Amino acid sequence: xSSENAxxxxxxxxxxxxxxxxxxxxxxxxxxxxxxxxxxxxxxYAAAVAGRRVLLLxxxxxxxxxxxxxxxxxxxxxxxxxxxxxxxxxxxxAVTFSLNGRLSRTRRSRRMLFGLVxxxxxxxxxxxSAERAGAVVRTGVTVSRVEQHGxxxxxxxxxxxxxxxxxxxxxxxxxxxxxxSASRIGAHVGVKLDQxxxxxxxxxxxxxxxxxDWAGRVLVDWGPLPGSYGWVFPKGDTLTVxxxxxxxxxxxxxxxxxxxxxxLGLSGFTPSISSGxxxxxxxxxxxxxxxxxxxxxxxxxxxEPCTREGISYALRSGRLAGEWAVRVAEAxxxxxxxxxxxxxxxxxxxxxxxxMGVGRRLFTALARRPxxxxxxxxxxxxxxxxxxxxxxxxxxMAEIVxxxxxxxxxxxxxxxQTAGSRTx
Numbered sequence: 001x002s003s004e005n006a007x008x009x010x011x012x013x014x015x016x017x018x019x020x021x022x023x024x025x026x027x028x029x030x031x032x033x034x035x036x037x038x039x040x041x042x043x044x045y046a047a048a049v050a051g052r053r054v055l056l057l058x059x060x061x062x063x064x065x066x067x068x069x070x071x072x073x074x075x076x077x078x079x080x081x082x083x084x085x086x087x088x089x090x091x092x093x094a095v096t097f098s099l100n101g102r103l104s105r106t107r108r109s110r111r112m113l114f115g116l117v118x119x120x121x122x123x124x125x126x127x128x129s130a131e132r133a134g135a136v137v138r139t140g141v142t143v144s145r146v147e148q149h150g151x152x153x154x155x156x157x158x159x160x161x162x163x164x165x166x167x168x169x170x171x172x173x174x175x176x177x178x179x180x181s182a183s184r185i186g187a188h189v190g191v192k193l194d195q196x197x198x199x200x201x202x203x204x205x206x207x208x209x210x211x212x213d214w215a216g217r218v219l220v221d222w223g224p225l226p227g228s229y230g231w232v233f234p235k236g237d238t239l240t241v242x243x244x245x246x247x248x249x250x251x252x253x254x255x256x257x258x259x260x261x262x263x264l265g266l267s268g269f270t271p272s273i274s275s276g277x278x279x280x281x282x283x284x285x286x287x288x289x290x291x292x293x294x295x296x297x298x299x300x301x302x303x304e305p306c307t308r309e310g311i312s313y314a315l316r317s318g319r320l321a322g323e324w325a326v327r328v329a330e331a332x333x334x335x336x337x338x339x340x341x342x343x344x345x346x347x348x349x350x351x352x353x354x355x356m357g358v359g360r361r362l363f364t365a366l367a368r369r370p371x372x373x374x375x376x377x378x379x380x381x382x383x384x385x386x387x388x389x390x391x392x393x394x395x396x397m398a399e400i401v402x403x404x405x406x407x408x409x410x411x412x413x414x415x416x417q418t419a420g421s422r423t424x
Contacts, residue, residue: 003034008015014359029055030329031322032172033160033320034143034185038311039297039318040178045081046322049132052329055170057161058134058203059142059179062127063120065279067201069233070122070239071218072115072311072313075246079315082180087122088115089235094217095387097378099371100224105378105403106217113391116218116233116240132233142248146188148291156334159292165403175293175331176321179312181280183299192286193301195363197227197279197308198250200257201242202271211237218266222374223256225249227306227367230260244308247278279308281356288348289341292328296321305359306366313352320347358398361411382406 031047033040036058046054072086075307086364091112098104131137142164147153152160152169161171177185191388206214214234221230228245243254243260261267282301297314304313324344331337366373376383386407389395401407 001082001181012144027171028158029053029128029170031055031161031174031325032057032170033176033178033322033325034161034293035177035179035183035229035297035299036060036127036137036139037066037123037178037297037314038126039299039314040176041123041130042079042081042315042318043176043296043322043325044130044135044137045126046319047326048130048135049051050323050326051134052326054130054135055129055172056130056137057141057143058127058137058139058171059213061139062137063071063124065273065275066119067124067199067230067275067300068119068311069201069242070117070119071233071237071309072117072122073309073391074114074314075312075396076393077082077115078393079312080318081126081133084125084129086115087117087125089118089190090116090216090233092116092216092218096217096219097223097374098219099374103374103378107378107384109388110390111388113388116235118235120233125144139227142316143179143184146185146293148293155305157292157332158359173292174325175294176318176325177295177299178297178321179299181278181298181301183295185293186295186299186301189286189290189293189300191295191299191301192283193280195281195360196247197244197281198247198253199242199244199277199308200253201240201273201275201277202257202261203273204239204241204261204266204269204271205237206266206269209238211239214239221260222366222370223260225256227253227363228256229307229366230255230256232264238272239266244279279310281305281360284353284357288345292331292337292341293329293332294321294325294341294344296348300348301355305356306363307359317348317352320344355396355398358401358411365411377388 030052031054033044033056036056038200044054048054092114094106094108096106118253146161147160158171159175160171179185223229225245230243233240243257282300296317302312302313327336327340328337387398
């Protein structure tokens with residue numbers, strides 16, 4: 001028996017680790033996932049529950065902080081592993097909208113709109129779900145590159161995952177890149193990015209009297225910079241306060257955050273964490289795979305362009321990536337592997353890609369006419385009803401535009417105005 005076949009026939013032990021085969025050569029994993037955020041954990045879970053040998057690699061020690069508001073909308077809840085218990089810190093029933101601090105109005109709902117989580121706790125729980133499904137997790141390791149050809153790759157069915165500081169690469173039949181918006185796996189695939197934004201965020205511990213005022217209510221403020229907005233998300237005795245705007249406006253974005261915090265009366269409290277993060281949206285024609293390597297979540301530039309909401313996109317694309325990585329791992333030649341990778345790309349584009357297309361159009365509307373969006377959400381009941389249905393996960397913006405003529409005509413008008421401004 002050849003060493004390659006021996007590696008394929010090696011049986012996993014009870015922890016899911018592939019045993020070393022008899023004879024020369026290392027064990028080969030079915031799927032290696034790089035990055036243990038929501039996308040990576042979802043991919044690892046999906047591949048592990050299919051009975052495959054899965055290794056999940058993460059450069060940080062878990063749990064680790066992530067700059068994110070932590071809003072869990074209905075689409076995110078629906079994409080979680082069966083039986084997963086959300087570690088909610090608050091349940092949102094009210095939203096206060098303001099236009100750069102003015103024209104503030106609060107809309108309320110009897111039913112929960114969405115939940116709020118602490119990302120370190122949430123992400124760690126997702127990783128534990130993947131572990132219980134059989135995935136093996138290694139933290140504190142950095143992937144420097146992947147190789148699909150060369151002396152470190154024993155055959156055309158194998159990918160070598162090279163780890164910094166380690167002589168021997170990890171060998172696998174398929175790789176899922178979920179290593180964030182500055183992804184090295186995304187660079188290998190050739191991901192192309194379009195919209196890049198800077199998010200700034202502070203975690204502010206507050207006394208009980210302040211926390212009670214925010215319980216069950218979030219604030220969304222349409223900001224002074226084109227396409228910008230700020231948010232306040234309550235999580236028990238801590239408020240997550242942040243703003244986001246286009247990259248290249250760093251100083252103005254910082255001023256917006258400082259003014260926002262002061263306006264809220266929170267500048268007297270010392271933040272426990274202050275952080276920043278770049279969000280990146282893919283171009284329509286950006287690749288999602290290369291050979292036996294797939295990308296998902298932030299690594300693929302998959303997020304909602306208007307709100308920059310990424311958790312639901314990470315969970316859904318991660319699950320798809322894990323399912324299709326299993327098929328890529330089973331492919332016996334490059335043609336079949338390519339076919340499975342293209343099927344993954346089609347599944348992503350048919351769902352998330354359509355949603356992103358509508359999100360780009362909505363982002364244009366926000367950038368050009370934030371007052372119009374504010375007026376619609378605060379004074380036009382169908383717009384508020386659409387917002388509640390989206391946050392609960394009973395519909396999507398793409399579905400609303402497809403089925404509601406008023407919404408479709410409104411975005412068509414924005415498209416025409418934008419096209420006119422470019423040619424005028």
